Amino acid sequence: MVRQRYAESMLSTRAQILDAARRLFVRQGYHGTSIREIAEQLGMTKTAVLYHFPTKADILAAVADPFLTDLEAALARVTTRQEVFEALLDVHLEHRTLLRDNVIQELTRLAQAPTLRRFTELMADANRIAAGPDPTLAEKVRAAQAIAALSDPVTAFADEPVDRLRAEVLRGVARLYAE
Template sequence: MARPRTSGTRERIQATALELFTKQGVQNTSLRQIAEHLGLTKPALYYHFSSREELVVSLVQPLIDDVEALLADDEHHDRTPDPRALLGRYFDVSYRHRAVMTFLLRDLGALSETGLVERIVNWRRRLVALLAGPEADVSAQARAIVALGGLGDCLVLLGDTDVETLRTAALDAACAALGPLATR
């Protein structure tokens, strides 16, 4: 059950947790460290998050919700999505959540305890199916996987680049990875 927000404390906890999780990893960051970093008592932190796993889920869930909304919209239509447009929408969602994307790429293993890995893998499979088609061969699926993975890596490794420059370069590279799939 979600707890009420009070004076931005919940958001401050999330911001500090994201910073520490990204720097140290989830398993190496305790709720006590987060509380101390913020000058809070551990019970004050527990008021907002009952566990480290709940805190991790609260950080990742908005990304998952946004990607699932994107997927639902594209899957709902009886048309093959334009690959560049789909990759552009995926880039935009991922860019909005780039701090979480960075955290995920650096500590994906620690997320297995939360059940989020399975959800992320599921939406990646759905994106591949949208990009490559439902009956795609291994080569087409591999192209779609490389396009998606490369796009995500660009957000993390080139994150200091101007967003429009990065968007154009990443989409060009992802479409090149798609090869003939990019022009369907």
């Protein structure tokens, strides 16, 4: 019982740190936010934050992790072009505030190796699936254009009703393949 409460407290503290960090990253940017400010938001010491996350980059990676985990899971279950478009769009819609708030852009600007590499590999997998087997250059380009077209509307219109936004994005992507 004591171990369980301790574990729940640790998870709760980590979640609180991530929530405070995300809010500050949105307001001030990653580089404009210090670990001290994150700690102050929570009434903690800087050392307490560093106990849970040794670096600010670790905090950013943890903020992005649910998005990347969902991308991995989505790509693991798709085999066709349409499935990859729908699965990626659903992940983008699920994490639309993270995308809207430019947290992923902060991650790519930071170029934090393992997390950025994970994201890059996932996008390469999505492009490969969307392009199909033995694709021509034209098919590769069209797939890359379609994959890229999934996130920007979600970011730009994150507050729109999800069902309508999803339908419009998929309609736009389909137009890329209309002959």
